[in-house]
Amino acid sequence: xxxxxxDDGDTAMKYMLLIYANEGAFQTLPKAEAERGIxxxxxxxxxxxxAGVRVASDRLQPxxxxxxxxxxxxxxxxxxxxxxxxxxxxxxxxxxxxPDLDAALSWAARCPGASHGTVEVRPIWEM
Amino acid sequence: xxxxxDGEARQTAEAAARRSYGKLVAFLAHRxxxxxxxxxxxxxxxxxxxxxxxxxxxxxNPEAWLxxxxxxxxxDAERRQRRGRDAGDHLLLIADELAESxxxxxxxxxxxxxxxxxxxxxAIDAGIRAPxxxxxxxxxxxxxIGSAFLVAPATMGQRLVRAxxxxxxAGVPFRVPEREQxxxxxxxxxxxxxxxxxxxxxxxxxxxARRRNLADEAIWLGRLVATLLTDQPxxxxxxxxxxxxxxxxxxxxxxxxxVGCAADRGGRGGAAPGxxxxxxxxxxxxxxxxxxxxxxAAYRLLRLGGDRAAL
Numbered sequence: 001x002x003x004x005x006x007d008d009g010d011t012a013m014k015y016m017l018l019i020y021a022n023e024g025a026f027q028t029l030p031k032a033e034a035e036r037g038i039x040x041x042x043x044x045x046x047x048x049x050x051a052g053v054r055v056a057s058d059r060l061q062p063x064x065x066x067x068x069x070x071x072x073x074x075x076x077x078x079x080x081x082x083x084x085x086x087x088x089x090x091x092x093x094x095x096x097x098x099p100d101l102d103a104a105l106s107w108a109a110r111c112p113g114a115s116h117g118t119v120e121v122r123p124i125w126e127m
Numbered sequence: 128x129x130x131x132x133d134g135e136a137r138q139t140a141e142a143a144a145r146r147s148y149g150k151l152v153a154f155l156a157h158r159x160x161x162x163x164x165x166x167x168x169x170x171x172x173x174x175x176x177x178x179x180x181x182x183x184x185x186x187x188n189p190e191a192w193l194x195x196x197x198x199x200x201x202x203d204a205e206r207r208q209r210r211g212r213d214a215g216d217h218l219l220l221i222a223d224e225l226a227e228s229x230x231x232x233x234x235x236x237x238x239x240x241x242x243x244x245x246x247x248x249x250a251i252d253a254g255i256r257a258p259x260x261x262x263x264x265x266x267x268x269x270x271x272i273g274s275a276f277l278v279a280p281a282t283m284g285q286r287l288v289r290a291x292x293x294x295x296x297a298g299v300p301f302r303v304p305e306r307e308q309x310x311x312x313x314x315x316x317x318x319x320x321x322x323x324x325x326x327x328x329x330x331x332x333x334x335x336a337r338r339r340n341l342a343d344e345a346i347w348l349g350r351l352v353a354t355l356l357t358d359q360p361x362x363x364x365x366x367x368x369x370x371x372x373x374x375x376x377x378x379x380x381x382x383x384x385x386v387g388c389a390a391d392r393g394g395r396g397g398a399a400p401g402x403x404x405x406x407x408x409x410x411x412x413x414x415x416x417x418x419x420x421x422x423x424a425a426y427r428l429l430r431l432g433g434d435r436a437a438l
Contacts, residue, residue, distance in 0.1 A: 013298040100300035101250060102308075123297050 014055060014097050014124035015104040020088040021117025023062050040112040041092075048096060048107065059092040088117055095124070137181050147190045148173075149264035151197065153238035157301040160245070162263055162291045168204065172196035190235065239264060240355045241301040243348075246290075247315040248299045255290045257319040257326075262287055264351075265344055275326050275341050303356075313356070317365045320348045324369050342376075345369060 026034065041059075048054035066082040082089065094111070098104050101121070108119040148169070155165035172193045186192040245251075246259040258276060261267040273283035293299065304312040327342025349366040356362050 015298075099298075100302075101248075101298045102300050102302070102304075104298070105250075125296075 012097060012099055013101075013104075014095060014126070015101075016120075016122045016124060017094040017096065017104070017108050017111055017113075018090055018120040018122065019092045019094075019111065019113035019117060020086075020120065021091050021113055022087065023089050023091055026091075026116070027062075037112065037116070044110065044112055045094075047110070048094065053096045053098050053103075053107065055095040055097050057092070057094040060090060063089045091117070137177065141177070147193055148266035149239045149242070150235065150237055151190070151193060152263055152266075153242040153301070154194075154235055155197065155201075156263075157238040157241055159295075160299060160301060161295050162242075163288070163295070164201075164204075166263075168197045168201040169193070171200040194235065237355070238301055239351065241303050243316055243352065244303055244312060245294055245299050245301045247312070247319050248294075249311075249315065250297055250299055251290055251293060252286075253315070253318075255286050256315065257322040258283060258287060259290050260319050260348065261323060261344065264348065267344075309359070313359055313361060316352065317361060320345050320352065321365060321369075323348065324372075328372065342369070342373060346373060 026037065029037065045054065045057055048057070063082040068079045068081065068083055070077045070079075092113070094107075096104060096107055098107065101123075104121050108114060108121050111119050113119045151169055152162065152165050155168060156162045159165070175196050176189070176193060180186070242263055243260055246263060247256045251259065258267075258272045261272050261275075262269070269284035269287055270280040272278075272287070273280040276283065278286075324342050324345035327340065327345060346366070346369050349362070349369050353359075353362040353366045
């Protein structure tokens with residue numbers, strides 16, 4: 001069960017906004033368009049910060065840089081590549097602190113990732 | 128007390144419980160979003176009521192009685208679980224909530240509409256919204272809902288548990304949406320109520336008590352939403368449609384083996400409520416001209432206030 005902070009009688013929750021997009025498509029964009037895309041993310045990050053809801057955020061290097069690790073029979077199995085080959089890849093994330101799912105969904109809708117890909121909204125299970 | 132009087136008290140107890148159930152669940156769960164915990168505290172209170180009321184008489188203020196007992200149960204449960212991990216958080220919140228209130232039922236804020244919107248939230252699977260509303264607002268158990276929707280009780284129970292966990296864990300708010308979101312959200316609420324009505328409608332002769340009952344419950348819900356949401360014509364339109372169709376119920380099967388003509392089926396000469404309109408989707412509430420015509424009649428009925436008192 002996710003833990004909630006009880007603050008002035010209201011509840012607050014943390015959510016991950018996971019951005020899935022086709023990174024190949026982004027890499028083939030003309031330079032000007034790619035820059036516009038990056039500027040959009042910068043503005044979005046700034047808006048989250050201004051609103052005081054951004055906990056953390058970052059972009060991930062392309063999946064080509066991914067390495068997976070799994071332990072089997074006491075042996076470490078290291079493989080080149082991402083966990084799963086998919087059409088759209090996890091390319092970045094925002095962690096936000098907002099009152100409820102509706103607030104998280106409205107921030108997700110404003111994320112540039114929602115326009116060029118898909119944003120998955122997942123509540124944080126605080127440990 | 129005589130057997131008859133006992134039955135009467137039990138009936139009154141059940142009626143009072145049914146009227147109060149949704150309001151109390153919504154009151155207990157609106158901040159914690161933990162419907163299951165609220166239901167647990169309440170079900171113990173209702174069990175106490177059913178044991179107590181037939182013998183001791185109906186309290187003058189059933190809601191105050193129930194909420195007092197629910198508070199005690201919540202406090203007990205909280206104490207039992209305090210040593211557990213963070214499970215106490217919700218119960219503590221419930222206990223806080225109750226401590227703040229004066230237990231005057233007129234003062235118990237009505238969060239039923241907010242809870243209905245949580246149940247019909249886009250994050251909740253569309254197929255479980257109507258069953259969820261039946262359970263949280265009216266207190267139907269999974270077996271009754273399963274039999275009405277032709278789903279195995281165990282399966283229905285699992286789906287309801289999952290949906291409630293989603294509300295709690297994803298943080299689905301108990302809130303009546305703002306103006307800009309109202310349009311899409313109200314449709315989901317009305318669709319769920321209409322789906323309930325349609326399940327009841329599929330038994331034209333009204334011989335299956337549970338399904339017949341479902342049509343009545345849908346009308347009750349429709350009336351509740353139309354009364355609490357006064358500025359939404361679609362809500363009134365849906366209520367009008369259901370009342371109109373229900374009034375024509377007897378005309379659907381004039382006699383044994385006779386099927387009523389199309390004109391008798393809701394007066395629209397087309398698909399009956401709950402049937403696809405040929406494009407494979409249910410008819411919208413305010414669709415037919417006949418429905419619009421009786422919408423104003425339903426509005427007058429509500430304005431007369433008779434139905435308001437019945438709520």
